[in-house]
Amino acid sequence: MSIPKVPRRSWIQRWHVKGIVVTGLLLILLVTSSRMTGVDVGMFFSNFGQFLNLLVRMSHPDWQYANVIVRPLLETIQMAILGTTIGAAFAVPFAVLSASNLIHNRFLRGLTRLFLDLVRTLPDLLLAAIFVAVFGIGSTAGVVTLAIFSFGMVSKLFYEVIETIDMGPLEALTSVGASKVTIIWYAVLPQILNQFVSYFLYTLEINVRASTVLGYLGAGGIGVFLQRSLSEFNYSQTAVIILATLAVVLVIDGVSNHLRRVLL
Amino acid sequence: MITTLIEKPSRSIWQRWRWLLWVVVIGALYDWTISGLKFTGLQESAGVVSRSIMAGLVHPQWSYVYDGSGEDLVSLILQTLAIAFLGTIVSAVISVPFAFWAARGDHERFFLRSGSGKVVLTLIRTFPEIVLAIMFIKAVGPGSYAGVLAVSIHSIGMLGKLFSEAIENMNRGPEEAIVSAGGRPGQVFGLATLPTIMPEFFSYTLYRFEIAVRSASILGMVGAGGIGTPMIFAIQTRNWPKVGIILLGIVIMVLLIDSLSEQLRKRLI
Numbered sequence: 128m129s130i131p132k133v134p135r136r137s138w139i140q141r142w143h144v145k146g147i148v149v150t151g152l153l154l155i156l157l158v159t160s161s162r163m164t165g166v167d168v169g170m171f172f173s174n175f176g177q178f179l180n181l182l183v184r185m186s187h188p189d190w191q192y193a194n195v196i197v198r199p200l201l202e203t204i205q206m207a208i209l210g211t212t213i214g215a216a217f218a219v220p221f222a223v224l225s226a227s228n229l230i231h232n233r234f235l236r237g238l239t240r241l242f243l244d245l246v247r248t249l250p251d252l253l254l255a256a257i258f259v260a261v262f263g264i265g266s267t268a269g270v271v272t273l274a275i276f277s278f279g280m281v282s283k284l285f286y287e288v289i290e291t292i293d294m295g296p297l298e299a300l301t302s303v304g305a306s307k308v309t310i311i312w313y314a315v316l317p318q319i320l321n322q323f324v325s326y327f328l329y330t331l332e333i334n335v336r337a338s339t340v341l342g343y344l345g346a347g348g349i350g351v352f353l354q355r356s357l358s359e360f361n362y363s364q365t366a367v368i369i370l371a372t373l374a375v376v377l378v379i380d381g382v383s384n385h386l387r388r389v390l391l
Numbered sequence: 392m393i394t395t396l397i398e399k400p401s402r403s404i405w406q407r408w409r410w411l412l413w414v415v416v417i418g419a420l421y422d423w424t425i426s427g428l429k430f431t432g433l434q435e436s437a438g439v440v441s442r443s444i445m446a447g448l449v450h451p452q453w454s455y456v457y458d459g460s461g462e463d464l465v466s467l468i469l470q471t472l473a474i475a476f477l478g479t480i481v482s483a484v485i486s487v488p489f490a491f492w493a494a495r496g497d498h499e500r501f502f503l504r505s506g507s508g509k510v511v512l513t514l515i516r517t518f519p520e521i522v523l524a525i526m527f528i529k530a531v532g533p534g535s536y537a538g539v540l541a542v543s544i545h546s547i548g549m550l551g552k553l554f555s556e557a558i559e560n561m562n563r564g565p566e567e568a569i570v571s572a573g574g575r576p577g578q579v580f581g582l583a584t585l586p587t588i589m590p591e592f593f594s595y596t597l598y599r600f601e602i603a604v605r606s607a608s609i610l611g612m613v614g615a616g617g618i619g620t621p622m623i624f625a626i627q628t629r630n631w632p633k634v635g636i637i638l639l640g641i642v643i644m645v646l647l648i649d650s651l652s653e654q655l656r657k658r659l660i
Contacts, residue, residue: 157480160473164535164616171531171540178530205424212421248645249638252521252609253619256626257634261440266428340521344612344623357525369522376517 181362188370189363196352196368200375203348206266206341207334210273215281215327217274222285229289246279251337255346266347273338277330284326285319292318321390328383335379339372440629447631448638455636462621464640471617472644474535474610475603478542483596486547490554508555516548520606524615535616542603542610550599557591594659597652604648608641 139145224230225239254275258268296314305313342350349372356364457465493508524541531537565583574582611619618637625633 153480156476160477163470163473164477164539166477166536166539167531170536174530174532178526181526181529202427205427208420208424209428244646245642248605248642248649250605250609250641252612253622253638253641256612256623257444260626260629261437261444263437265430267430270428336517336519340519343521353519353522357522365522369518372519373514373517377513 184362185366185369187363188366189361190367192364192367193371196349196371199342199349199352200371202266203338203342203350204335204375204379206269206348207273207331207338210270210338211277211281211327211331211334213270213274214277215330217278218282218285221278221282222289225282225286226289228292228294243279243282246275247283249275249279251276251341252344255341255344259345264345264347269338269341269346269348272341272346273334276337277334280333281326281330284330285323288319288322288326289315325387325390328387332376332380332383336376339376443629443631444634447633447635449635450632451636451639452630452632453636455633456640464618464636467618467621468640468644470535471607471611471619472604472648474538474542474615474617475600475607477539478607479546479596479600479603481539481543482546482550483592483599485543486550486554487592489547489551490558493551493555494558495555505555509552512548512551512555514548515545516552518545518548520545520610521613524610524613528614533614533616538607538610538615538617541615542607545606546599546603549602550595553595553599554592557588557595561587561591590659594656597656597659601645601649601652604645608644 221239221243225236225243227236230236251272255268255272258271262268262271292315296318297310300310300314338348338350340350340353342348342352343354345351349368353365353368356362356368455464457463489508489512493505493512495502495505499505520541523545524537527537527540531540561584565587566579569579569583607617607619608622609619611617611621612623614620618641622634622637622641625631625637
């Protein structure tokens with residue numbers, strides 16, 4: 128009978144080389160980035176009075192102002208709904224083109240996915256700034272921004288849904304000689320429709336949040352009023368806008384969460 | 392041979408015509424949506440502007456990439472990354488107590504503690520990051536420091552939520568083992584809870600870093616440092632070749648960070 132060997136640890140494990148190297152690297156990155164950004168903890172506390180003053184002024188909301196912002200708030204929701212719908216409509220063909228179980232041409236699939244990856248890298252406010260330059264100040268720029276922003280997001284979510292469908296029903300229908308349309312109607316759609324709607328609502332939630340700040344750059348909605356109140360240092364109005372936005376976002380989130388639970 | 396037919400399940404009138412109700416509701420919603428928006432339509436200059444944007448994107452101003460002044464593309468992209476990195480690290484540290492506050496416990500009655508924590512995290516998450524940045528600019532002046540503060544506070548909302556869900560779903564086995572061997576609460580936390588939860592925390596922090604890079608690149612538009620500041624100036628002065636090179640820089644930066652972080656996250660879990 129042989130004696131079992133005591134497991135030996137290499138020197139890398141014994142001296143925790145990996146952990147120390149990673150910690151050191153993180154520390155170096157922390158120090159360099161705090162020097163690059165000019166972080167000064169003392170300054171924050173010495174100027175804390177000013178920050179507190181801002182908060183105090185925000186804590187007296189000007190409730191009369193609420194009447195003024197009802198319309199732009201509704202406009203924000205309308206922008207989000209329209210933008211998400213347009214984006215999702217364009218996303219469907221691209222999602223089909225990049226689903227690996229439907230399109231077997233690897234080159235075509237790679238090309239569409241690369242295009243979608245590129246679209247997704249662009250932050251929403253950046254798109255808004257460009258489209259305000261193209262379409263002028265107003266909600267058109269906002270709708271186009273949200274459409275492109277949601278197109279990138281929805282198409283990725285959609286093709287991931289398509290890739291997870293059960294191929295059984297498709298094969299069953301193919302084996303009895305069904306046409307392509309029949310296959311899509313009876314085998315593909317029932318499997319993906321609920322998840323599509325669920326992801327659509329999820330994107331709508333994100334777009335409602337995004338659309339509240341798009342107006343800051345002139346792309347319509349409540350953001351225009353936010354920018355105005357901030358540049359006039361009228362913080363009691365800012366507070367009303369933020370509170371109203373919060374309420375709208377929470378209501379939309381609640382409705383959308385409820386619908387998604389019913390669907391799935 | 393069995394010849395009985397399977398009866399078709401009968402549906403009530405409500406079930407059969409429910410779809411019509413949905414059609415009416417959704418139709419009314421879209422009618423309201425489209426009638427409520429005032430479309431400014433294309434401006435006359437739109438064609439010219441989009442053509443010059445295209446021209447600018449095709450012929451970017453390469454000289455802006457690096458000129459050693461500290462105001463060039465490379466230095467500002469690095470500054471953007473620094474804002475995102477520092478903000479994410481700080482918010483990850485602050486998020487841990489928030490996460491334990493908002494995580495639902497097994498013996499909790501009415502979920503008062505975890506419920507209140509979840510509400511606070513939702514409020515933080517919904518507060519627009521841009522407004523936060525403007526508020527911090529009032530406190531510490533324009534520049535990347537305000538950006539770091541905005542990212543670190545705003546990220547708590549999402550990181551706290553993800554962390555608390557990780558705590559709710561974690562494996563309780565190691566904790567019970569240490570308790571049954573007579574470990575003190577401090578030992579349970581240090582030897583069982585933290586090592587179990589750490590990889591997930593790191594993974595979520597990396598994921599949040601990807602998002603922070605995107606938001607750090609636009610925070611500059613309100614004056615909170617990073618690549619956003621020259622971007623908004625270039626757009627306002629219609630300097631499209633410069634816009635083109637900055638867009639290119641942001642796209643490459645985001646793609647690189649995303650793939651790097653994805654590699655790291657795959658190794659972690």
